[in-house]
Amino acid sequence: MRATLAIVRKDLRIEWRTRETATTLAVLGVLLVTVLAFAHDPDPEAAPLFVPAVLWSAMVFTGLLGVERGFLLEREQDCLAGLRGAPIDPTALYAAKLVVNVLLLGATHAVVVPLTGLFLHVDLFPVLAPLALVLLLGTVGFAAVATLFAFVTVRLRSRQVMLPLLVLPLLIPLLIAAVKATEAVLGAGLAGARDALGVLVSFDVIFVTAGALLFPAIVRD
Amino acid sequence: MRTMELWLGALGCAGLVAALYAALLLAPAAVGESVAQRILYLHAPSAFAAYGCIFVVAIASALYLWKRSAAADRVAVAAAEVGVLMCTLVLVTGSIWGRARWGAWWTPDPRLTLTLILWAIYLSYVLLRAFGGDDDEIAPYAAVLGIFGVLAIPAIRVSARLMKGMHPSVLAPREGGGSGLADPYMKLAFWGGAVAMLLVAACLVLLRTRLERAERETMALRRVADAAEGVAG
Numbered sequence: 001m002r003a004t005l006a007i008v009r010k011d012l013r014i015e016w017r018t019r020e021t022a023t024t025l026a027v028l029g030v031l032l033v034t035v036l037a038f039a040h041d042p043d044p045e046a047a048p049l050f051v052p053a054v055l056w057s058a059m060v061f062t063g064l065l066g067v068e069r070g071f072l073l074e075r076e077q078d079c080l081a082g083l084r085g086a087p088i089d090p091t092a093l094y095a096a097k098l099v100v101n102v103l104l105l106g107a108t109h110a111v112v113v114p115l116t117g118l119f120l121h122v123d124l125f126p127v128l129a130p131l132a133l134v135l136l137l138g139t140v141g142f143a144a145v146a147t148l149f150a151f152v153t154v155r156l157r158s159r160q161v162m163l164p165l166l167v168l169p170l171l172i173p174l175l176i177a178a179v180k181a182t183e184a185v186l187g188a189g190l191a192g193a194r195d196a197l198g199v200l201v202s203f204d205v206i207f208v209t210a211g212a213l214l215f216p217a218i219v220r221d
Numbered sequence: 222m223r224t225m226e227l228w229l230g231a232l233g234c235a236g237l238v239a240a241l242y243a244a245l246l247l248a249p250a251a252v253g254e255s256v257a258q259r260i261l262y263l264h265a266p267s268a269f270a271a272y273g274c275i276f277v278v279a280i281a282s283a284l285y286l287w288k289r290s291a292a293a294d295r296v297a298v299a300a301a302e303v304g305v306l307m308c309t310l311v312l313v314t315g316s317i318w319g320r321a322r323w324g325a326w327w328t329p330d331p332r333l334t335l336t337l338i339l340w341a342i343y344l345s346y347v348l349l350r351a352f353g354g355d356d357d358e359i360a361p362y363a364a365v366l367g368i369f370g371v372l373a374i375p376a377i378r379v380s381a382r383l384m385k386g387m388h389p390s391v392l393a394p395r396e397g398g399g400s401g402l403a404d405p406y407m408k409l410a411f412w413g414g415a416v417a418m419l420l421v422a423a424c425l426v427l428l429r430t431r432l433e434r435a436e437r438e439t440m441a442l443r444r445v446a447d448a449a450e451g452v453a454g
Contacts, residue, residue, distance in 0.1 A: 149366075152362040152366075156352075156353055158352055162352070165345045165348060165349075166345050170370075170373055172341075172377070173377045173379070176383065196383055199379050199380055199383055202376075203376055210368070214368065217364075
């Protein structure tokens, strides 16, 4: 636990010095929402229907680019060897990277979500709390899978293509549930999203547990 | 080893021919179905074989991560490839059947979605093995993917049901077997086909495992030869 916090603090400090990842991800998110909103160019009445699709598409693309940064950082000057040699449980490293990724993606959401509401004529303010819950649950599940496989692809030559290739099929069920939950939250609030939220929670539990159990097996060589 | 593959292959192929004979000529037409329904006797066995392969990948992957056994890793590679092949068969035959019965090649039905996603997962596994680089280096990562693939099955089932619940489908789900197979010849064609397809899949997995072993031995020998040449030169 202390090791996890130490790595999280270290990563956040590095990020705070340059704010490179958060800034680039937020701008990328803005551009994606713009492209998606205008690629559709829906009527003002129909526009709210596209909110879940736009939100989660933007989330997938920014997320896929964001999660790699954490391990690219460790590759420079062979920091990973140091972390591996340190007397810490590899699970702590996974947990730390997971937390940092969730925080970074959360910061991206903070920019992307209001903008989506703006472009697609939806007042998101009344449903902010349930929407935040859905986004948090979806992001945790996404990051649990993506963080694990980012560690796999970060040393491959074709890593930019390989990460989405490996992660997207595994994440489709999560995305289905997340989109349905968002749809329900926008329509009827938290009550309508009970089923989808239950699915999201169980995904988070399965994926985080599997990630934490399998990460030590691949980090040790 | 070779005799076993030969026997499996011969038995499987003979079984497939017999099952197809039963399916096309002996089994009576299913009630209210066109002749296209008979593709079931190829479609469902392929699905059994695909699931069989997927579970073999997961078990072999877990065994590899646990014991670091190279043999388990070779089996995982082979089973994943055969699994993709079988999954492709399921999708193609299912699509043809769907076109004949529902008038559409594809419909967002939970089971169709499940098969498509599984196919994509194992295709990405095969791609990772093909383009990931050195076998020894990529094996643990591929093993993690192999295990995640099986974890995804319940996940996909649950979320696909969610999808259907929200978008009620007028298309009835298909009958996999059970009550749909009233006639003994239907049962013979269905279960005989399933066993035969599993035998064929097992034969392919064994052959592919042996090929993988030969490939890796060749690579290792080539490396030794290159090193020796380097020393001599």
